[in-house]
Amino acid sequence: MKITMKTIAQEAxxxxxxxxxxxxxxxxxxxxxHKIITDLIKKYNYVPxxxxxxxxxxSTKTAGLVVSSFPDSHVTNIVNGIGRRAQEAGYNxxxxxxxxxxxxxxxxxxLLHSKMVDGLILSPTSSNLTYLQKLIDKQFPIVFVxxxxxxxxxxxxxGANNYQAGFDATTHLIKHGHQEIGLVCGxxxxxxxxxEERIKGYKEALLKHNLHVNEDYLVATNATVEGGxxxxxxxxxxxPQLTALFCVNDLTTIGSIEALHEMExxxxxxxAVIGCGDFEAASIIDPPVTTVRLAPETIGIxxxxxLLSKINNNxxxxxxxxxxxxxxRKSCGC
Amino acid sequence: MKITMKTIAQEAxxxxxxxxxxxxxxxxxxxxxHKIITDLIKKYNYVPxxxxxxxxxxSTKTAGLVVSSFPDSHVTNIVNGIGRRAQEAGYNxxxxxxxxxxxxxxxxxxLLHSKMVDGLILSPTSSNLTYLQKLIDKQFPIVFVxxxxxxxxxxxxxGANNYQAGFDATTHLIKHGHQEIGLVCGxxxxxxxxxEERIKGYKEALLKHNLHVNEDYLVATNATVEGGxxxxxxxxxxxPQLTALFCVNDLTTIGSIEALHEMExxxxxxxAVIGCGDFEAASIIDPPVTTVRLAPETIGIxxxxxLLSKINNNxxxxxxxxxxxxxxRKSCGC
DNA sequence: TTGTACGCGTTATCAA
DNA sequence: TTGATAACGCGTACAA
Numbered sequence: 001m002k003i004t005m006k007t008i009a010q011e012a013x014x015x016x017x018x019x020x021x022x023x024x025x026x027x028x029x030x031x032x033x034h035k036i037i038t039d040l041i042k043k044y045n046y047v048p049x050x051x052x053x054x055x056x057x058x059s060t061k062t063a064g065l066v067v068s069s070f071p072d073s074h075v076t077n078i079v080n081g082i083g084r085r086a087q088e089a090g091y092n093x094x095x096x097x098x099x100x101x102x103x104x105x106x107x108x109x110x111l112l113h114s115k116m117v118d119g120l121i122l123s124p125t126s127s128n129l130t131y132l133q134k135l136i137d138k139q140f141p142i143v144f145v146x147x148x149x150x151x152x153x154x155x156x157x158x159g160a161n162n163y164q165a166g167f168d169a170t171t172h173l174i175k176h177g178h179q180e181i182g183l184v185c186g187x188x189x190x191x192x193x194x195x196e197e198r199i200k201g202y203k204e205a206l207l208k209h210n211l212h213v214n215e216d217y218l219v220a221t222n223a224t225v226e227g228g229x230x231x232x233x234x235x236x237x238x239x240p241q242l243t244a245l246f247c248v249n250d251l252t253t254i255g256s257i258e259a260l261h262e263m264e265x266x267x268x269x270x271x272a273v274i275g276c277g278d279f280e281a282a283s284i285i286d287p288p289v290t291t292v293r294l295a296p297e298t299i300g301i302x303x304x305x306x307l308l309s310k311i312n313n314n315x316x317x318x319x320x321x322x323x324x325x326x327x328x329r330k331s332c333g334c
Numbered sequence: 335m336k337i338t339m340k341t342i343a344q345e346a347x348x349x350x351x352x353x354x355x356x357x358x359x360x361x362x363x364x365x366x367x368h369k370i371i372t373d374l375i376k377k378y379n380y381v382p383x384x385x386x387x388x389x390x391x392x393s394t395k396t397a398g399l400v401v402s403s404f405p406d407s408h409v410t411n412i413v414n415g416i417g418r419r420a421q422e423a424g425y426n427x428x429x430x431x432x433x434x435x436x437x438x439x440x441x442x443x444x445l446l447h448s449k450m451v452d453g454l455i456l457s458p459t460s461s462n463l464t465y466l467q468k469l470i471d472k473q474f475p476i477v478f479v480x481x482x483x484x485x486x487x488x489x490x491x492x493g494a495n496n497y498q499a500g501f502d503a504t505t506h507l508i509k510h511g512h513q514e515i516g517l518v519c520g521x522x523x524x525x526x527x528x529x530e531e532r533i534k535g536y537k538e539a540l541l542k543h544n545l546h547v548n549e550d551y552l553v554a555t556n557a558t559v560e561g562g563x564x565x566x567x568x569x570x571x572x573x574p575q576l577t578a579l580f581c582v583n584d585l586t587t588i589g590s591i592e593a594l595h596e597m598e599x600x601x602x603x604x605x606a607v608i609g610c611g612d613f614e615a616a617s618i619i620d621p622p623v624t625t626v627r628l629a630p631e632t633i634g635i636x637x638x639x640x641l642l643s644k645i646n647n648n649x650x651x652x653x654x655x656x657x658x659x660x661x662x663r664k665s666c667g668c
Numbered sequence: 669t670t671g672t673a674c675g676c677g678t679t680a681t682c683a684a
Numbered sequence: 685t686t687g688a689t690a691a692c693g694c695g696t697a698c699a700a
Contacts, residue, residue, distance in 0.1 A: 004677055015687045020679060030685065045468050047448040051394075052677035054385045055692045062428075062449075070417075072614070076410050083404075083431045087438065092445060094396075095429035097417045104421065111426060114381040115396075134379045225614050250614075257618045279615060280406075280559050280584075284591045286620035338693055349671045354695060364669065386693035389676045672699075677692105684687080 003044045012036045023048060054116055062092035063307060064112035064120040066105065068147070070097045071223060072250040074277045074296050075123075078146060081300020082121060089308060091118075100125050113140060119307045123147045127190040141310040145303040147193050154317055156310055158303040160294040161321040162194050166201025168326055169246050169274045169292050174209050176332055178244035178272060181206070182235050184256055185248040186223030198248045198276060217242065221252065228255020233263065236271070243271060244332070250277040253289060257331075261286075268333035278327060288329035295322050337378045346370045357382060388450050396426035397641060398446035398454040400439065402481070404431045405557060406584040408611045408630050409457075412480060415634020416455060423642060425452075434459050447474060453641045457481045461524040475644040479637040481527050488651055490644055492637040494628040495655040496528050500535025502660055503580050503608045503626050508543050510666055512578035512606060515540070516569050518590055519582040520557030532582045532610060551576065555586065562589020567597065570605070577605060578666070584611040587623060591665075595620075602667035612661060622663035629656050 005023075009016045014033055021027040022037045029037075040046070054060045065082055067075060079095070086093050094117055098105040102125050109131070112120060119141035129149045135142060136154065144157035173181050183202055185195050203213045217239065221231035228251060236242060236259075247253035253275035260267050267273055267287055275282065275291040282289045299322055309316040328334050339357075343350045348367055355361040356371045363371075374380070388394045399416055401409060413429070420427050428451055432439040436459050443465070446454060453475035463483045469476060470488065478491035507515050517536055519529045537547045551573060555565035562585060570576060570593070581587035587609035594601050601607055601621055609616065609625040616623045633656055643650040662668050 002677095006677080016678080017680090017687055017689095018685085021686085024679080026679085028685065033686090047444050049389075049450065049677050050445070050448045051385050051388045051450050052692085053679080055383075055389060055677080055694095056679045058692080060385075065429075070410065070414055073407070073410075076404065076407075080404055080431065083429075084433070087430075087433075092442075092449075093429060095399075095417075095427060096421075097414065099418070099421075108426075110381050111384070114384045115426075116383065116385055254615045254618060261618060279613075281588050281613060281615035281619050284588060284595060284620060285615050285618045336693095340693080350694080351671055351696080352669085355670085358695080360695080362669070367670090383693050386676085387695080389678090389693080390695050392676080670700085672697105674695105674697090676694090679691090681690085682688090684685105 003046045008037060008040050008046055012040055060116045060118055061090060062094055062117050064117040065093050065095045066098060066108055066120065067123045068098050068100050068105065068125045072277065073279050074250060074294060077296035078300040081297040082304045085301045085304035102128060106131055119311050121145050121303055121307055124149055125190055126192050139314050141307060143303060143306045143310055145299065156306045156317050156319065158299055158306050158320045160299060160324050162197035163201040165276055165292040165294065165324040166198035167205045168324065169276060170202045170205035172326060172332060173244045173246065173272060173274055174205065176272065179211055180242045181244045181246060182239065182242045183218045183246045183248065184228055184231050184252045185220050188220045195248055202246055223249055223251055225251050225255040225258065228252030229259045232256040232259035236263065245271060245273045247273060247275050250275065250279045257285060268331050272333055273331040283329060287331045289331040290329045291327050293325050293327050298322055337380045342371060342374050342380055346374055394450045394452055395424060396428055396451050398451040399427050399429045400432060400442055400454065401457045402432050402434050402459045406611065407613050408584060408628060411630035412634040415631040416638045419635045419638035436462060440465055453645050455479050455637055455641055458483055459524055460526050473648050475641060477637060477640045477644055479633065490640045490651050492633055492640050492654045494633060494658050496531035497535040499610055499626040499628065499658040500532035501539045502658065503610060504536045504539035506660060506666060507578045507580065507606060507608055508539065510606065513545055514576045515578045515580060516573065516576045517552045517580045518562055518565050518586045519554050522554045529582055536580055557583055558585050559589040559592065562586030563593045566590040566593035570597065579605060579607045581607060582610050584609065584613045591619060602665050606667055607665045617663060621665045623665040624663045625661050627659050627661050632656055
């Protein structure tokens with residue numbers, strides 16, 4: 001048996017209107033009826049049907065969260081941050097991981113829109129986001145988190161200062177005397193801003209120190225432990241003169257260090273490594289790995305706040321880059 | 335301007351019924367009108383309002399997923415597995431992390447129920463789940479994943495065979511000659527099945543080999559890196575005779591090893607360590623840590639399948655324990 | 669093959 | 685203070 005406002009109203013001998021007012025505190029209701037109704041609500045464990053409410057109110061108090069992958073603690077922590085802030089703000093989260101599948105991403109976003117979520121936080125696959133334009137035109141609130149698409153400047157975005165991260169990591173290596181620095185990153189078939197900006201930072205740092213940028217020193221690979229391992233082996237086989245590696249994400253960092261182990265190269269003596277992200281075990285691996293930390297939890301929290309701002313004011317359009325910090329351990333020979 | 339079936343119908347010069355039939359393929363519609371309508375749908379980028387559909391159909395094709403914490407890759411991978419299977423089955427996921435907050439868990443579940451999700455996958459805080467009874471009575475499909483509450487036997491559950499995991503880990507240690515084996519686990523104020531069953535396995539293994547179970551050898555702590563570190567230091571300070579540690583989850587494993595480093599104890603020579611879960615960096619930390627692997631992705635996939643079964647047949651009530659496997663690395667001195 | 673009309677569970681308007 | 689009624693957007697029984 002389904003319990004609705006009607007059920008309550010009938011049993012209380014009042015109209016649904018009265019019940020509604022009691023629930024929402026919309027109007028003053030006599031103490032007597034008020035009690036009867038609240039008692040009944042308790043008795044039946046009645047909860048208003050959100051679907052019906054949404055249909056009326058055009059507001060769902062839920063936000064969509066679409067991430068394109070969900071591999072490491074960086075993304076996990078961003079999701080965590082968003083979830084925590086959503087909870088505080090009384091919002092629910094419709095969470096979907098698209099696994100870098102563009103088609104599914106598009107469908108998902110449509111679906112979320114049709115579910116009347118109040119807004120959407122998106123970490124896109126970064127290509128072919130043209131379908132977003134229609135949503136933007138409809139004033140549907142969207143914000144980018146972590147990754148973004150440079151074509152959509154009118155969408156607010158929140159992420160780490162990835163350029164700075166790449167710049168700082170590389171500079172740190174240079175300061176330690178390294179001149180031949182390799183870079184390991186994820187696949188580059190889509191323009192993924194996090195990756196590309198870290199690379200920009202890397203190049204900029206080299207140039208600033210009058211070092212040559214050698215495109216051959218960059219390897220792109222699956223952003224997995226296995227991918228990082230394979231890429232590192234290949235890179236070092238081809239360029240044995242490399243004395244340092246900048247790994248632009250956690251999983252490839254782990255893979256690179258595995259590779260060094262297997263190649264019996266000492267780190268940092270033979271090859272120094274610096275990572276970007278910071279996984280929990282970074283401090284106890286062999287060697288403890290120096291990383292640029294990205295404050296993912298803060299990114300998540302800020303992203304949700306940005307969505308709230310966008311919902312309240314469609315003109316809101318800040319681009320926020322959160323600062324990063326260097327966590328020095330031992331993989332660079334400090 | 336809001337696009338609804340009415341908009342389409344008016345512009346096409348037909349009734350909403352016809353539009354509805356075209357969308358759902360419910361009845362044959364003349365090719366001519368069919369084309370006009372589909373063209374308009376494309377033109378306006380029209381998507382049916384899921385709220386209204388749900389209200390009519392009493393089905394949302396979305397499932398709720400409530401986890402009590404979201405700390406390490408084990409849970410992440412379970413969530414990933416559930417998400418992947420949901421995607422394949424054409425379901426959406428309403429995902430919430432309750433952060434071990436009972437109150438919020440209860441509210442969330444009510445909310446999800448009111449959102450008419452077709453079912454719920456729950457990894458509970460494991461205490462005071464009495465409010466579930468009302469949902470069960472309403473035939474609302476629920477399945478437990480990872481953790482469960484022993485009081486609700488009528489709810490299907492999917493998880494690792496945690497007893498076996500504890501038993502195997504401890505036996506492995508014993509086989510290496512260890513007799514004084516400490517155990518580090520998360521807080522035990524709530525009866526968390528994953529923890530408790532691993533402990534059961536640990537004790538059973540000791541007894542089976544005629545070793546004494548010393549309750550003093552168990553430390554409970556925050557299930558974090560920091561907590562594991564503190565607990566390990568305290569435990570070893572109090573019981574220097576311990577030669578091995580069984581850490582029942584990833585974060586405490588990392589913490590324990592950090593502690594050994596700081597205490598300048600060699601692992602495995604002074605103290606052997608075995609973990610449970612398996613994080614990505616486990617193979618390159620110092621020393622590479624032997625773990626019992628729990629197949630989290632499979633757990634997730636299976637859990638969603640169980641939910642589907644429960645939705646289709648309310649009598650469904652299997653309890654599935656997925657096998658675990660020992661991954662031998664170097665932290666036990668093999 | 670197509671259209672009319674009602675109901676899903678709420679909330680808001682207006683009148684009593 | 686309370687209630688009747690329309691509307692939110694859709695699906696479907698029934699009628700045409």
